[in-house]
Structure formats: structure tokens, C-alpha cells
Amino acid sequence: MRYLLLSTPILALAALAPVAHAQAPQAAPPAQAVPQPTAPAVESAAAAKPLDTLFEALKRERDPEKAKGIASQVIAEMNDSGSATVNLLMQWSEDAIKEKKNAAALDFLDRVTLLDPAFTEGWNRRATLHYTMGDQRKAMADIAEVLKREPRHFGALAGLAGILTEAGDDDIALKAWERYLNVYPADREAQEAVSKLSEKIAGNRT
Numbered sequence: 651m652r653y654l655l656l657s658t659p660i661l662a663l664a665a666l667a668p669v670a671h672a673q674a675p676q677a678a679p680p681a682q683a684v685p686q687p688t689a690p691a692v693e694s695a696a697a698a699k700p701l702d703t704l705f706e707a708l709k710r711e712r713d714p715e716k717a718k719g720i721a722s723q724v725i726a727e728m729n730d731s732g733s734a735t736v737n738l739l740m741q742w743s744e745d746a747i748k749e750k751k752n753a754a755a756l757d758f759l760d761r762v763t764l765l766d767p768a769f770t771e772g773w774n775r776r777a778t779l780h781y782t783m784g785d786q787r788k789a790m791a792d793i794a795e796v797l798k799r800e801p802r803h804f805g806a807l808a809g810l811a812g813i814l815t816e817a818g819d820d821d822i823a824l825k826a827w828e829r830y831l832n833v834y835p836a837d838r839e840a841q842e843a844v845s846k847l848s849e850k851i852a853g854n855r856t
Contacts, residue, residue, distance in 0.1 A: 666797075666810075666825055701727050705802050708834055717836035721804070728803070731769045736762055743775060752783055763795075770800045777809060786813055804834045811843065820851050 704724045711717040731737055739758045746755035756779060762772035777792035790813060796806040807830040814823035824847045830840050 714836045770796045802833045
């Protein structure tokens with residue numbers, strides 16, 4: 651299905667823009683107002699370390715098969731919210747999608763994004779569901795939320811690149827694939843996508 655959303659380039663540029671400001675921790679309230687503001691931050695930092703290590707390994711790895719194994723570990727790490735409630739809602743959404751109960755799946759995923767907006771997989775799965783339901787605008791909006799929270803999320807970057815390619819926004823799609831390869835350089839399919847898009851863009855300019 652081919653489509654062209656007028657807002658797609660704007661959303662895509664927002665998703666691809668530098669997101670350092672989104673990653674910075676929020677300022678803690680005064681200590682006297684909230685005596686224990688640092689505890690969650692400490693836990694969050696500790697939880698992020700395994701993922702950071704995996705992303706660093708993925709960026710260094712040049713063997714496609716080994717990189718694929720690391721990528722699987724990254725996905726497994728990102729799929730665990732650390733909350734039994736959120737994980738259960740994610741499981742329910744997966745079951746509902748398999749049963750083609752998309753409305754129920756959306757309801758579960760809406761709850762996930764409300765309960766834990768920092769959990770990127772809630773946004774990512776909802777983006778995928780919106781896309782499969784034909785709502786590219788909402789899919790793009792959710793992808794932007796994913797990349798705002800985790801700019802290294804190669805699944806969201808691939809989804810972004812795919813939507814932009816279908817929309818005919820080749821220049822921005824190429825930027826998305828290049829950013830993908832900066833995170834996951836050994837992915838051969840992404841390498842081929844970049845090569846084909848580059849050739850297509852060059853051909854259109856001659």
C-alpha cells in the first residue's frame with residue numbers, strides 16, 4: 651500500500667533530531683520536599699548498564715551472525731519492563747494481536763504507555779499495531795516517542811525507515827537507515843537498504 655502523509659516528513663525529522671535533551675534526567679525536587687528522590691534514579695541507572703553494554707558490543711561487532719545474537723539480547727532486555735503489571739499487559743496485548751482483537755490490544759498498550767511512559771516497548775508495539783491497522787500517522791507518532799526515550803532502538807529506526815520509504819520520502823528514509831547502521835552496523839539487510847536507496851536518490855538527481 652502506497653501513501654503520502656503530509657505530516658510524515660515533519661514527524662520523521664522530529665524523530666531523527668538530536669534527542670540529548672530527552673535523555674537527560676529530570677531535575678530532582680528539593681531534598682526537604684521529597685526526602686528520597688534519588689532511589690529510583692539509582693535503580694534506573696543500574697538497570698540501564700546491561701543495555702548500554704549490549705549496545706556498545708553491537709556497535710563494535712562486525713560478524714553478522716554474532717551481531718544477530720547480540721541484537722536478540724538487546725531485544726530481550728528492552729522487552730522486560732521490570733514491572734509484573736506492565737509485562738502482563740504486554741503479554742495480553744500480544745495474545746490479543748494473535749487473535750486479531752486489535753481494539754483490545756490497543757487498550758492494553760494504551761494502559762502500558764500510561765502506567766510506564768518510559769518503557770519504550772509499549773510505544774514500539776503500539777506503533778507496530780497502528781501500522782498494521784493502516785494508521786501510519788499514529789505509528790509515526792509512537793515511533794517518535796520510542797526514539798525520544800531510546801535513540802538506539804534499531805527496531806523503531808527500521809520501522810521509521812520503512813514507512814518513509816513507502817511514503818516516497820527517500821532522503822529522510824536514508825538518514826533513518828544510516829542512523830540504524832550506526833547502532834547495528836553488521837546488519838546486512840540494512841546495508842542493502844542503504845545501498846539501494848543511495849543509488850535511487852543518485853539516479854533521481856541525474
